Amino acid sequence: MQKKMLRLLEFNKIKERLTEHAATSLGKELAMELEPCTDFGAAVKAQEETDEAMTAIRLKGSAPFGGIRNIRAAVKRAEIGGMLNTEELLDVSSTIYGGKQLKRFIESFEENEVNLSMLSGLAEEIIPAGELEAEIKRCIDSDGQVLDSATPGLRTIRQQLRSYEARIREKLETIVRSSSNQKMLSDAIVTIRNERYVIPVKQEYRSAFGGIIHDQSSSGATLFIEPESVVMINNQLREAKGKERQEVEKILTALSNEVASFSDPLLSNLEVLAKLDFIFAKALYGKTLHATKPKLNENGYLNFKNARHPLIPKEDVVPITVELGKAYDSIVITGPNTGGKTVTLKTIGLLTIMAQSGLQLPVEEGSEASIFEHVFADIGDEQSIEQNLSTFSSHMTNIISILDKVNFKSLVLFDELGAGTDPQEGAALAISILDYVKDRGARVVATTHYSELKAYAYNREGVINASVEFNVETLKPTYKLLIGIPGRSNAFEISKRLGLNEKIIEHAKQQISSDTKRVDKMITSLEETKKQAEMEYEEAKILRQEAEKLRSEYEKQKETHELERDRILLEAEEQAKQAVESAMKEAEAIIKELRSYKVSGVKEHQLIDAKKRLEEAAPHLTDRKEKSKKQKENHQQLSPGDEVEVTHLSQKGYIVEKINEQEYLVQIGIMKVNVNAGNLKKVKTKETANRTFVSVKGNGSTVKTELDLRGKRYEDAKIEVDRYLDDAVLAGYSKVNIIHGKGTGALRKGVQEILKKHPNVKGIRMGGAGEGGSGVTVVDLK
Template sequence: MKQWTERPLEFNQIRQMVEELATSTLGKEWISQMQPSTERQTVQLWLDKTEEAMVWLRMKGEISLRGLVDIRPSLKRAELGGILNEEECLGVAGTIRAGRNAKSSLRQVDIEKYELPLLRQMTEAIESLENLEHTLTDSIDEQEIVRDSASPELSRIRRQMETTRAQIQSNLQQVLRNKQKMLQEAIITQRFDRYVIPVKSEYRVQFGGIVHDQSASGATLFMEPQSVVPLNNQLRELELKETREVERILAELTNLIAEQADFLRSNIDLLGEIDFLLAKARFAHRHKAVIPNLATQRTISLRKARHPLLDPKIAVPIDVELSTPIQALLITGPNTGGKTVSLKTVGLAALMAQCGLPILAEPESTISLFSGIFADIGDEQSIEQSLSTFSGHMTNIIRILSQMDSDSLILFDELGAGTDPTEGAALAISILEDVMERGATVMATTHYSELKVFAHTHPHALNASVEFDVETLRPTYRLLIGVPGKSNAFAISRRLGLSLELIDAAEKHLSPEERDLEEMIATLTAERKAAEETLKEAMKLREEAESMHAEVRTNWERFEEEKIQLREKARQEARRIVNRAEQEADEVLKELREWAKLRPQDLKEHELNEMRARLGKVVPEMKLPQKMVSKKKEEKLEVGDEVYIPSFQQKGFIVEEVGNKEFQVQIGVLKMKLKANQLEKRETPKQQTKQPKATFVRSNQDVSPELDLRGKMVEEAIQEIDQYLDHSVLAGYKQIHLIHGKGTGALRTGVQNFLRRHRSVKSYRLGAIGEGGSGVTVVELK
């Protein structure tokens, strides 16, 4: 028995599955030599390379190594002075091309998203050798024939050969026309590389020429007419010259290959490993396998692990948890219930991981490194177990015990079976105790109730079972950790119709300890099932809650976005109106100044009043929707009152009453004529009513250079910032501070998103150390 038990775990079949996914004999050779390692650094390196290959394959879809062949025998012959043929030369060219394609493919993967350092190091070490590849492909075509262009001499020889062939064909065609009655068929053929004509045997003498062959019946002779003998001889000489020139060309190409033999061997090693890694990546993709984590302590934590040889459509995944201080897992349950498959699944996962292979499990599965994996697994399901079978199992167990150490993984199938149940159970317990005392990790399957009790009472052992559905009388193949398997003989018999009297009589033959054990198992199974149902319901409710939360959040974000868009649209419309009013006012003032300058004596009072009236009408009357009309529209407004104009989201002062419920309002440097229902009165000290009527400029003493937003919602803060920015601009500030605090960052993000689009903001930044850091945004105004 070797350090690794492969045949009972069917690891060779896994190796064959991976080997079928390699694209070259080199990759298949790497796979055939694949063996587990006990060195953590080595195994981690293998797994990292495999994971990078999985990313590479996922990004590129497929990586072609077409043309890659094992050229090592050719390289050896070239170095020994032999001449490579056309096929071997093209094999070298194809291998060079495969290396260059692999390097190019990996370079196309975005290095910023996927570094893939191990694979990049490998591919960058591949020598391009483009000159050698081009020389080979320029000299030999895809049909493995040396090209005419390979040398001037070869081109000249082949032109002469074509000319000679044409002369031979012309000569023979003339013979066919002139001597038709002597011919068996009017065709031209070849015998022994000589052009001949099939002639009836009775015309041998009359036809004249050299006989090269005859038909089986002797009625037809294949004769070379005397007139083409010199031409055929000339053609043969040219063919010999062609052969010598081709050999000379191949010798030159072989010398070029020999000069690069070391680089080519290095490329072969790298490409063989790359093909090996890609085969593992294809295996992972095909079987939905993952790279496991390597535990630093004794741990087996497999999530939904599957056996690679089972049909994934019907295979039931298992969860296995085994970690310190637990050393032993005892699996009980009915025959054909999945106990042996569970053992093989764990053993295979450990073997595959230590070979650098992905395992068939869910992400975040974890497994330890073992110094050896030993298994005594018999697939016999017969009830006729003879002494020889027991002896065979004991021979394996003795070998395992002699070779194992504290870091080994031991797998026992039906431990102690094949002999007297009492003696077998006692022997199984003693073997388990010995393995555990020596520090190894062990998994075993059994039917013995004594082993259930042993696992229940031993501090470093744990019970497990494969589930059995009594209602359908079928195993579910699920592995239940922490629950011993219940004997289902009575339940099955009851379902099949055995009388209750016989079942009750059988139960009386059980000892009190056995009855207590069965009751404990039944209770544990029921509690486990109830807990699983509760967990399923909780997970379902959680998924529903998460779905509802996501939907609400999406709707809220859409609402916020629409609200911002509507506000921005209204703001732009207001700004357009104001800009138009400013332009009209500028035109009126300019016209007044020019008129006054040119003809001051002609400027009449009524004309000036008309100009002023025109200036007062530059802002069109705005009809607000009902919801925007001020709730305080019935309040009495007077000259000097501070008012708020909702349509512009600005404050101003009434400077003049121009009509019935119509006022002229000073907003910054602008005057607008607005109706009373467009205004909202603000409480203002009376001394503020004595403002000059010509212009209104807010003093910076009325506006603080900083605004505290802490504790506010994003929408509330944005409204306050919008007004504050306008006031700050009117006050003449070039820089202001918005205090939003640090918190979760949501308020800061909302504030800065708003600042990014505001017309009055030149730039913004987070505060420096002395300015409040990330709790303050410093705004530069235009």
Template sequence: MSDRMMRVLEYTKMKEQLEPFAGSSLGKQRVQQLKPMYTLEEVTEAQRYTAEAAKVLRLKGNIPLGGLRDIRAQVKRAEIGGDLNAGELLDTASTIYASRRFSSFVEQMVEDDIDLSLLPEMVEEMVPLTDLQREIQQAVDEDGRILDSASPALRTIRQQIRTLESQVRAKLESITRSGSGKTMLSDAIVTIRNDRYVIPVKAEYRGHFGGIVHDQSASGQTLFIEPESVVQLNNQLREARSKEKHEIDRILRELSASVGLHTAELLVIVRVMTEVDFMFAKAYFAASMNAVEPSLNDEGRLEMKGARHPLIPDEEIVPIDVELGGAFRTLVITGPNTGGKTVTLKTVGLLTLMVQSGLFFPCEEGSSAAVFHHIFADIGDEQSIEQSLSTFSSHMTNIVDIMEHLDHRSLVLFDELGAGTDPTEGAALAVAILDHVYKIGAGCIATTHYSELKGYAYNREGVMNASVEFDVETLRPTYRLLIGVPGRSNAFAISSRLGLQEDIIEEAKKQISADTNQVENMISQLEDSRKNAESELARAKELRNESESLHRELTEELDAWEEKKQALLQAAQDKAEKEAKKAQQEAEEIVEYLREMKKQNPEIKDHELIDARKRMEEAQPSFAESSKKKKPKKKKAVVDTLQPGDEVKVESLNQKGHIVEKVSEKEFTVQLGVMKMKVPAKDLLYINRPKPVETRPMATVRGRSAHVKTELDLRGERYEDAMREVDKYLDEAVLAGYHQVSIIHGKGTGALRKGVEEMMKRHPNISETRPGTQGEGGSGVTIARLK
């Protein structure tokens, strides 16, 4: 693509906006080298890098890129044996550190399961060079000064220098503090001239101190003299400083040689970190203008939704919707001057160039862009004074060049096609050019003033009209692009609004042809229809937003009600469970009490039973809510039908049992657990009559597995009852043919668990036991494998 096209479409200005987002001089150079790519594969790959950088910024907010320096020149010099100064070595260490820090940043993201594909591969190319960085930083401080720790010899020399300086200053300060010194010296200070310590002596006392005169004041009244008493010390000091310089040169030479040994690795670090800086500059740029990743194709189809020119301020820009390459390949835009036609062309052209440069473009989500082999633009007044070309000639020279290089994979942007010459001939020429571009198969967007082109789209398949909207009331353009509607001239309406006499306007209307009137009327009707449709659409969107808001409110209220209901139910359930546990405990105490009574006296007295029954009734849980809905009582069976073996319920005790024998017509002996007692017939409620037990073979017994669970829950059971339950359950599990069962005993004090384990060790049908794993319940469960 020519530099002229880049300039016309303001590609260079866009790069100037991108450049500040680069964090280093290397990244800025990379931005300056940025150029569009013209194959789908190249553009797709470039977009991948931008997308990955944008993903990292979205998740992390920023990245560590500080410290990167352009060290390519000094690294090359070190490779051929040249010496680097302290600042250049410090830049080298800083670049190594920047690469190591960024590598650690990427490695941490990978450990956090952030899906990255490009950055891990990039950092793998870089060798850490930790030793070289440490070697430099141990010798050079942050200000570029060689440290005493750089070598033992340097430390010794600098210690000697400090000692000599202290001795020289002490001698000179004794002179400045003496009584004669205050008289003979211009100022009681010690200063330096020619790297030697001196004192300011008045000119008339120059011979008093002897020594060497190194300088004098501008007036000649003060001489800076090195007294004879410190000449020898200054000579020693100068010699020590010379040794220091030689030692520093040696240290720098060694460090430079170390850098030269790692030239290849350092150049890889510079290259990779430059690309990293560049890709994140693109991501930062995209974030600054709310740009999105485009959907790419190489079929000439583009659909830019809410497209914004990146060089126009946000408060001034009007987003536009542009499409091309689907139902039509040519778009003809008409409308008044300053209405935004040229901005539309530049927006499409620049955004296409941005996409083909690997950049996101400022559009809405779901926008797509095509990758073109060539992008041509004839925009603006290219009149050349030097060549004495008119505006028309300049445009035509550019168009001729475009036609010579045009192919079916091109995008062509024409601004005011055919302008600058006779309207009739210009319109005819514009139609011919558009037809030629269409036949070649290129995508084309053209702007024009010619009314003849308003009907062009209606006579050509694959061509669509568009216009930029103009508000006649305010006499200002709205800059909105309307696809499918040709633009109106609005000359009469504007003239009327500005106060031109109506009779003049009416006379002017008579001068235009009937065909032109018909076209204008058709356009007017289209605009009215569009405005009505937009008004209805806006109203529909408003109603939809209201309904969505109402739906959200109702949903939130329903969720809140549901949560409240669940909370109440949970509270009721918790209360019921608490009451039930309390009742169960009371019942167990009562049963135990009755057992003790039975042991002490087989003949239970009536008042004792009454007391026990009263305690049982009091132990029953009572719920206010459940009392509101009483279940209908079961109808009592006729007394004559009760027989020994029948399962019954003693209502006064709220206990189930079975009839042992019939004492009389009004009394039966009932077995309640381990206790037998006589109960009046009116206090019995018939429940069930067990069927006679049939004798079945062993195979049939083993078929009962459907009624035996693979686990036994003992939580809440008393120790003795639990042991009986386990013994019975293991027998049933063996008969059911199970190979493994789980005994749930809970953690608690551990007594129940120990009892279960001891029983299982002694049980003949258990081959091994083990505690449950984390997923099986942990130490609260014992797993038994059956033989």
């Protein structure tokens, strides 16, 4: 996009405010370089990045950018063999540490299952250079001083330095404390001149101490003398300091070489850190604007809901709602000066550019922006007194430039189109220009004073009138955009409110044509109608909200009542179930007792029949939720293991395998039959069907030809064997297998003792080689 257009729409001011939210100089650079994306995919990505940063700030506050410095120059100098100073090396270490902190901050969201895929992708690119950071910190302290521990050589040199300094001070302190020397000294102190320890001696006693004069006071009354007794030690000290400088340079050179070896990852990290700082700056700026993420499209459709100009304080700006690109692709805003037309124009253009730059917008949720290749603007000083040829020429030169480049991927903004020349010619030119731009497929918003353009909007398909509301009572614009209603000059009303003689106003009205009067009357009617419609809309909105609230409360109460009803029914069913189970247990006990008495005349099959009748007499209680679940399962796809009812045989079994889409192999008792899918009804889930259970055939359940007792205690096994044999006889089986496992043999022995005494058992034998061997007892039934 043209920089001139961006400047006209004040995008540079947006970038300046964005820069204030960047934490580092790296991020500030990117903020100032920001330009709108003309590629749809790039714009969507930029918006997604900003939205992820918004999420991060909302959940954990600002991202940590502390310690990150722009170290590009230092790294590049190290690359060419330059020696970095301690401050530059500390900046490198601090930047490495800051990068690690930011990386951890972003990774923490993934640990908490918050999806920030774009930020995480950038964080992954940060290369930790921990060894370089540690080496710099080992050698240099936080004040920028090279530590004694950096090398053994430096430690030794500094120990010598401290020793020399201590000896010098001791000798000089002895001199200045001596009572005989007090009168010869200007002050009883030890000081330094030219990096050598000296004492202040009065001029007249200069020869009393011997040695070297290094300096004198401004008056010349005091000389700073290095006494002869410390000259040799001072020389040794100076020599040691030279060695120290050489050792420090050696250390700094080594560290600089380390930085050079890490130059690629360090510079790469800087690019990532700059991008992350820039992204978080966009999010922080959006937060100050109370902005929202717009939906983006590439078909030229704009829908800004309650949009605010981002450079006007929120408390001063009046939101506007504007839609462009569906029912109409051109808007003509008419009305008097100072009404807010230019602000409306700039708001539309600036928000479009911001959306294409990845910035969130000061609009309501659900707003939409489009990606344009160009946003053209011709915005001048519409309040200028000098509307002469030169002004007209300036505007026309700019418009010609726009017309040369405009296409169907352009948004064009004209402020006071055709102004600055004869009204009749200006209006004709404005209409012709609008037609040309419209024919090129561009989206257009134009402001004008010309009443002829009101009729233009009515006579052209895809063009709509609009105006900025003006309060005649207060003589102030309300800045509210009215779509579909052309503006009025309000000259007569304003003049009347200001006190102009009514005779003059009436005379002026007579000069206006009847057509103009009818148009003004129509506009007045439209404004009143729109206001009434808006009031009714707001009332309807409130009523709808109240209705939604009542419906929500009703739904909650309904759910509460249903839960309470289900709870009561479940309690009742549970009580009934417990009563039936108690009765069944008692019946079992009676039957066992009768068996033990060997009552004459009571046959075994009679006992079994009695038990069957008891079971059939028990009410079938089903959990209401389970019942609902079963009804749903009947509509599920059948699969092997599902328990089913064969409807045309009134028998139950389970699916062995699926033959094709219409036929299944079903196990019914000891038989396997092919059954059409239409004759099958699912009654249990696969898990339930695979569970080992036994019940009488009369109840329609399947009895397996084997009973697995492995892991059972003897007392439990005894009960299960007794019950299983009864059910197997009723199922018509002549042979069944009891699986007890090998183990210690105790369970096998106990089971076989039960089988030998059972009245329904004809004979038993151990399982053969293919039947499970000694872990199975094969039972022949009567």
